[in-house]
Amino acid sequence: MSYLTIVSAGERNWQALVPELHCIVTASSRDELLRLSRESLAVALEDRTGHQPVVHQLADVAPEVRRELTGTEEVLFLDPAPMNPVSLAIQAALDRAGISQAELARRMGTSRSAVHRLLNPFYWGHSLELLRRVAEALDARVHVTFEAQAS
Incomplete structure (x- = not known):
C-alpha cells in the first residue's frame, strides 16, 4: 500500500x-x-x-x-515503515499499569531517554533481558510467540 x-x-x-x-x-x-x-x-x-x-x-x-x-x-x-509490535506492547503495558515513563525508568534503574527509545515504534533493538526488566518493573510477565506468516 x-x-x-x-x-x-x-x-x-x-x-x-x-x-x-x-x-x-x-x-x-x-x-x-x-x-x-x-x-x-x-x-x-x-x-x-x-x-x-x-x-x-x-x-x-x-x-x-x-x-x-x-x-x-x-x-x-x-510504503509506511513497519512498526515494532514489541514497542507497542510495552506502551500498552505501561498504559495498563498507569505509570509514567519516568516512573518506569526509575523502577528499571535506567534513564528516561532509554525508556523513550524502548517505546519508539521504529526501534528494533529490544533484548529479552531488557524485556524481562520491563516486565519486572511493571509486575507483568513476558510472553513470546511465533506465528506463521500468511503466504
Whole structure:
C-alpha cells in the first residue's frame, strides 16, 4: 500500500508532502527524508485499519496543492515503515499499569531517554533481558510467540 509523496529539495533541507494523509516532513538529507516520511505514514495510518490509498497520480491531488508545485518536485510512492509490535506492547503495558515513563525508568534503574527509545515504534533493538526488566518493573510477565506468516 503505497502513498503518493511529493519530494522537493530546498536551499537547506528536503521536504516531503503526503497530501492524502496531510503528512509534512523535513530533513537535512534525501535519505533521512524518505525514512522519516515512511515513519510519518505509519503513524498517520496507525488508527486507520484497512485504509487504502485513493491518490494514485498527481492529477488526484487537490488543485490548490497542485498550483503550489513548481515542476521541480519528485513524485514517489512510499510504503509506511513497519512498526515494532514489541514497542507497542510495552506502551500498552505501561498504559495498563498507569505509570509514567519516568516512573518506569526509575523502577528499571535506567534513564528516561532509554525508556523513550524502548517505546519508539521504529526501534528494533529490544533484548529479552531488557524485556524481562520491563516486565519486572511493571509486575507483568513476558510472553513470546511465533506465528506463521500468511503466504
